[in-house]
Amino acid sequence: MCSYKQTYKLEVVQGETYMLRIINAALNNQLFFKVANHSFTVVAVDASYTMPYKTDVIVIAPGQTVDALMVADASPSARYYMAARAYASAVNLAFDSTTTTGIVQYKPVGTNRSTTADPPVMPSLPDFFDTPTAYRFYTNLTALIKPASPKVPLDVDERMFVTIGLGFAPCGAGQTACMGQALSASMNNVSFAFPTGCPYWRRSSRAPRGYTPRIFRHAAARVRLHEPEHEHRSGRGLPVRHSQGYQGEKGKVRRRGGDGAPEHGVAGDREPSDAPPRLRFLCAGAGVRELQC
Numbered sequence: 001m002c003s004y005k006q007t008y009k010l011e012v013v014q015g016e017t018y019m020l021r022i023i024n025a026a027l028n029n030q031l032f033f034k035v036a037n038h039s040f041t042v043v044a045v046d047a048s049y050t051m052p053y054k055t056d057v058i059v060i061a062p063g064q065t066v067d068a069l070m071v072a073d074a075s076p077s078a079r080y081y082m083a084a085r086a087y088a089s090a091v092n093l094a095f096d097s098t099t100t101t102g103i104v105q106y107k108p109v110g111t112n113r114s115t116t117a118d119p120p121v122m123p124s125l126p127d128f129f130d131t132p133t134a135y136r137f138y139t140n141l142t143a144l145i146k147p148a149s150p151k152v153p154l155d156v157d158e159r160m161f162v163t164i165g166l167g168f169a170p171c172g173a174g175q176t177a178c179m180g181q182a183l184s185a186s187m188n189n190v191s192f193a194f195p196t197g198c199p200y201w202r203r204s205s206r207a208p209r210g211y212t213p214r215i216f217r218h219a220a221a222r223v224r225l226h227e228p229e230h231e232h233r234s235g236r237g238l239p240v241r242h243s244q245g246y247q248g249e250k251g252k253v254r255r256r257g258g259d260g261a262p263e264h265g266v267a268g269d270r271e272p273s274d275a276p277p278r279l280r281f282l283c284a285g286a287g288v289r290e291l292q293c
Helices: 131-139
Strands: 009-012 017-023 030-035 040-045 048-055 058-060 065-071 079-087 100-106 158-161 164-170 181-187 252-255 262-267 279-283 287-290
Touching: 017 058, 030 131, 058 065, 058 131
Parallel strands: 009 100, 158 262, 252 279
Antiparallel strands: 017 065, 030 058, 030 079, 040 048, 040 065, 079 100, 164 181, 279 287
16 A cells, blocks of 8 residues: 555545546456445446446456446545455466555535544455456446347357467467467467468458458468377367467358357367367458457
């Protein structure tokens, strides 16, 4: 906690509503954020409006932004800490266990004056490993439905199940300090590297017949698939050692009609190595969508 003179102070007026734009710049950890004796109404996440969600705690991922309304409806005679500390979702990884704080204090009006001699009220923060609280927050965030919003199809054509994590991939060219393998983000145990010197959008050999926009002029360059030497599989073909990921640029193509609705479902970890589950969605009027992390 910073010294008193350096601690950030937010002065509010009793009964007024304030929009807090919260940014997690800690980068390494998700954070719990609370203001003692106050609650929030979340209205946007990452510059996208959400259905108003009332909560007394905000969970925010690294690099994420949350816009939340806070009504100054607590006793104006007291001061209140706003506080944040880590939510440690990963197992057996070190994290910063300190708590960062600021102070919410009410603007003096008549006899309603906060006493600086009294310490601010501290909020009761969730435990570092409180996954149920984080899950409840994240799963209650939904997009704002407007009259012009497209209707979501209720009938699902295909179910997909996508896992996001870290694995090991062979060191790239020029990584002189790399010891054989480096950490690599992956989706369904497959990492992705952009082809050297190739535009991001590429032609799909299964594009709708008669549809050849200018952006589809060139054929996609192929990138070699790197199978791990030590990846063992069980009798059912499931990877046992998920840290041994592999790389691929070869895309899996899904064609959809005007009402096609893919949903998260099929376990991609069972995909064969010659068809890694990197997905491309082809739309009749808008070219190629590429799902990536």
